[in-house]
Amino acid sequence: MKSLIQGTLCLCVAALATTANVWAGEALITAQVQGSTFVNTTPKASYCNIFASGRSCQNLWTVDLPVTYRKLVDVRSGDDRDKVYIKLPPRQALTLQNQSTGQTATMSIAFQDVSQRVSYLHERVVGTRPINCTANGGLIGGPRYSQFLWYTTNTTNPPACISDKAGNAQVEDSEFTLSGVSFRPEFPAAASLAPGRWEGVIDYPVGMGQGFDFGNLVSTDASVIRFRVRFEVLHEIRVDFPAHGTQVELTPDGKWDTNRNTSRVPRRLYHDSPLRLWAGSPFSVYLACEYPSVTRDCILQSDLNTHRVPASVAISLPGSFVSDGQPVARLPLLERVENARIITPTATATNAPGTLHFEVDGAGTAQMQRYPGAKYSGAITIIYDANP
Incomplete structure (x- = not known):
């Protein structure tokens, strides 16, 4: 046992001497x-x-x-x-x-x-x-x-x-x-x-x-x-939206005029908003909601009462983008950074077209029909993080 300890000490001293000569x-x-x-x-x-x-x-x-x-x-x-x-x-x-x-x-x-x-x-x-x-x-x-x-x-x-x-x-x-x-x-x-x-x-x-x-x-x-x-x-990303601003109005297929004189409930209320995107590296996208929900969607609030309905947001991008190896086609976006979607450009994207899809589904639309004259609204922020 003593010889083993002495051998170890000698090896350490030799290593220190070698290092000191550099x-x-x-x-x-x-x-x-x-x-x-x-x-x-x-x-x-x-x-x-x-x-x-x-x-x-x-x-x-x-x-x-x-x-x-x-x-x-x-x-x-x-x-x-x-x-x-x-x-x-x-x-x-x-x-x-x-x-x-x-x-x-x-x-x-x-x-x-x-x-x-x-x-x-x-x-x-x-x-x-x-x-x-x-x-x-x-x-x-x-x-x-x-x-x-x-x-x-x-x-x-x-x-x-x-x-x-x-x-x-x-x-x-x-x-x-x-x-x-x-x-x-x-x-x-x-x-x-x-x-x-x-x-x-x-x-x-x-x-x-x-x-x-x-x-x-x-x-x-x-x-x-x-x-x-x-x-x-430090990666960079640029997203451009239409010049008319960021206010989005959800309407049924054919707009309201074709649905005004019918008792049929629209199958959905929606709006497709175009965007242009510049990116050269993976980025994340997620939502911040004025009225969050347990389903990780955002909520729209009635101005007449406390009634609320969920509104979904999805994104579509051209074939040069993927998420989890799949095309970005109506990819659902969720609230909070921990639920962010990672989107990867397969090549540097310059002025690439895309679409944000906002929608209240048929069940939510049917609930809204119970309160004629009500206006539903809520702020939905889409966050693009170039450095996820």
């Missing part, structure tokens, strides 16, 4: 969801202000890399890793999670551009035509430093980019700063994501054959570069 820098990627589009809100990388007055980063996702390192750069070395050398990570997937619901989704990140500032004491160590990559925007120089911007066309598994500089007889003790990259995020469909804050993390180790490989290093202030992706999903 130095991580974090790059934060942020976005804003507008409809079905992810809009980039990540601060631009520092190099964007250096090359082409920012035009080199136009319409690109860029970010600074939280890493600074030193290496002895020998442009005459037979080992390319002793030169200015960068291998970007291959395209990789990461898991996103809704911080409220726990729902998960997958996205990927692929790298394309890379920029760094490289110091030197005697002579620059960066050439103008990198091997395996292409220079973008030339080479920017200053007092004992060069800033380059390279890009690769293979973003699935970028090759190592190597400086072609030759002729420097010195081995330069160079510091690499202001590192930045451009990348292409591939987000999931916004309509498939539940409302709320989403986050995902992917770690890229720094080192030989690792995520970010900068060649043979003397020292680095980060052994892991962490990318954290963060965005908020």
Whole structure:
């Protein structure tokens, strides 16, 4: 028993020691969801202000890399890793999670551009035509430093980019700063994501054959570069009704004129109200009633006495909408949010036609006939929630 306890303690100490040797820098990627589009809100990388007055980063996702390192750069070395050398990570997937619901989704990140500032004491160590990559925007120089911007066309598994500089007889003790990259995020469909804050993390180790490989290093202030992706999903919905307002009058088939001189009770009183709808993600619909009922319908109240009758509300939408996998055809709507109907567009709907059906059935109509001259009314609110 004692040996088992000692063994466990040794394992814990080893794990702590291993963790303590990891130095991580974090790059934060942020976005804003507008409809079905992810809009980039990540601060631009520092190099964007250096090359082409920012035009080199136009319409690109860029970010600074939280890493600074030193290496002895020998442009005459037979080992390319002793030169200015960068291998970007291959395209990789990461898991996103809704911080409220726990729902998960997958996205990927692929790298394309890379920029760094490289110091030197005697002579620059960066050439103008990198091997395996292409220079973008030339080479920017200053007092004992060069800033380059390279890009690769293979973003699935970028090759190592190597400086072609030759002729420097010195081995330069160079510091690499202001590192930045451009990348292409591939987000999931916004309509498939539940409302709320989403986050995902992917770690890229720094080192030989690792995520970010900068060649043979003397020292680095980060052994892991962490990318954290963060965005908020807030879906939108728009519903338009006819310009004549929201007052609805229920009438029998053929209107009142054809029913006025007959003793036959109308089989129903109803009104079909058209609507137009814009939606790109699931939404819920439910009722709020001035006079609620135990049947979860709304009630209409007589102005002459306390007599009440139930009024049903249903919705119909075109075939591009479903609820519980079924077409939305006279789908009954109920009172209170816990009874909400979830309706899902199978594609982004723009100006889609729909109908709200208001009705008092034959039994209710027969009861109303017992009170001639009475006017029945009640406020019925239809609530559309774009973020159920």
